[in-house]
Amino acid sequence: MTRPKPTVRVRLTLLYTGLFAAGGAILLVITYLLVAAIPTAVTSWSVRLPGGQVETSAFRVPDRAEFEPICVEALRSKDVDPNLRDKCVTAYQVWGAQTQRAETLSQLLRFSLTTLAAVIGLAALTGWIVAGRVLRPVHTIAAAARAASQRNLSDRIALQGPHDELRDLADTFDEMLDRLQATFVGQERFIANASHELRTPLMAMRATVDVVLAKPAPTNAELCEMAQDVRIEVDHAEGLVEALLTLARNERGLMVSEDVDLATAAEDVLDSAELSDRHVHASLEPAATSGDPVLLERLIANLVDNAVRYNVTGGDVWVSTSTAHGRPTVVVANTGPVVPTEAIDGLFEPFHRLNDRTSGDGFGLGLAIVASIATMHHGTVTAVPRPGGGLHVTLALPPAAGSGQCGDAAHHVGAASSYRL
Known part of the structure; x- marks a missing residue:
């Protein structure tokens, strides 16, 4: 049976407490060493010379166990060498200073350890409280994640407070819920x-x-x-x-990636398309990209079919391929009924038609498939209404990897061919 792992709050509290304890211990050691390094007040003593002169020299502290009995006898005797007496007095001063410093260091160490222990306990309590407050947004995010489901994606965290990492995390989670919904x-x-x-x-x-x-x-x-x-x-x-x-x-993504000339694909589409009485104007220049050739041809076929289907009797269809700003581009435009600007975005949604959905003219999936294939190939497709009716659809794709143009494009398609059908 495995032991339960400590929670993040416990680990943060232990981390705060450990860092505080380490910092306090380092400060205590430095303080102790600085106090211990303070020299004693008595560092020299005077020697009386026979001529009455006094000479000061550095004082070397003698061993107390050996020298103190001599000092006791010397201080009791009346006929004592003045130099010995002065040395004994100085020695007692130094011994007293050393004893006082040792006692001071002992009390400093004892009081410092007691204070450090109390402050560490206070730091642990403070760390526990602070960790709880810091992790409160995380609990809110976790609760929102548990409550989120396919049937309930309307709740949002809407975290308030400073714009920190947790606020960014909550905002990102809300954006993800928006996309999922x-x-x-x-x-x-x-x-x-x-x-x-x-x-x-x-x-x-x-x-x-x-x-x-x-x-x-x-x-x-x-x-x-x-x-x-x-x-x-x-x-x-x-x-x-x-x-x-x-x-x-x-939805599974791009499974095949080959170099494709969009001009060649457009020419193949126009050769096999059912154009009825529509007049097609084609200007096909080499436009090399990479992707699934079948899907890219299907994309152009859907654009052409849409331009032919939603047109007027004897209307026109313009198809062109080129490389604009380093990106292979396909443009398909047509005459036809007037398309409101606000209806453009809906055209790329499945089963969306400008006319009655129940009519037998198409399924309303052509432009949805176009948008799907363009997204698979990391491209963009945009549509704008034409003055007087019809649409102007532009497809832009990434260039082919390693080459700017297909080598044999000119063999298949003229630099700028135009014809009417």
């Missing part, structure tokens, strides 16, 4: 919209089958018509599921 809300909205979109073709297929089966003897023409309607709805559902799977796969 936005993610979960978006996920729930995405699931609800996906369920609705998938339910629509299923309900249409059921209604078609129920109408035909309700007849006593449906004709072959009616059965063929039912099969065609069901096939159309199956294709619709299959396209929706494929788009949803693309978004789900993008």
Whole structure:
């Protein structure tokens, strides 16, 4: 059975107390050594010369056990050598000073140790209280983390006080909860919209089958018509599921990274796109980047499909690739209905359309997939309304690692080609 580890509060208290005790002990030792180094007051003695003169010389303290009996006899005798008597008097003065200093040092050490012990106890108590106050925000953050769940992300710490490390930690945790709440809300909205979109073709297929089966003897023409309607709805559902799977796969991150020329990818997209009566103007210059070539081609295809789908009869679509400010760039613009500026951000959200969501014109996932693929490749995609209607979408990606341009780009795409379809 393992012993429980001390809490952070206990460890901080022990650390405060230990540092205070070490500092107090060092101060006590220094004080003791300084006091002990003070010399005695008597450092010299006088010697009487035969001529009556007095000579002062350094006094060497004799051994008390040997010299004190001599001094006792000398001080009792009347006929004593004056020099011996003076030396004895000086020796008693030095011995007294030494005894007083030893007693002073002993009392200093005793009082200092007692005071240090009391102050260490007070420091431990103060450290315990201070550690509790310092760690109080940590307990608040821990309680908020325990209370946070997918269903309860609305509570925030909102820590008050000075802008220190703990305040930064609490603010960072609140920002993380904001992001998590936005993610979960978006996920729930995405699931609800996906369920609705998938339910629509299923309900249409059921209604078609129920109408035909309700007849006593449906004709072959009616059965063929039912099969065609069901096939159309199956294709619709299959396209929706494929788009949803693309978004789900993008959440795992970039799995393939190769050098890609966006001009070549755009040319391939335009060659295979269903443009109807739209007039396409292309200006394709080499733009080298790194990433998944399939996903990057899908990104450009979605931009072109969106520009063709949400357009006017006989409208125009402009597609260009270039390298601007060192970043490979794809620009797709089109004519079409007027797009309000406040609706731009919502265009990159799943299942968002400017027209009725229930219309059969697309799934509302094209630009959401574009934003997802751009994020995977560390790029940015922005859209602005065009004067008179339509959108101007700009995709900027990081340049290819190790090279500025694809070596054979000019072989596939002209420096600036323009054509109408």
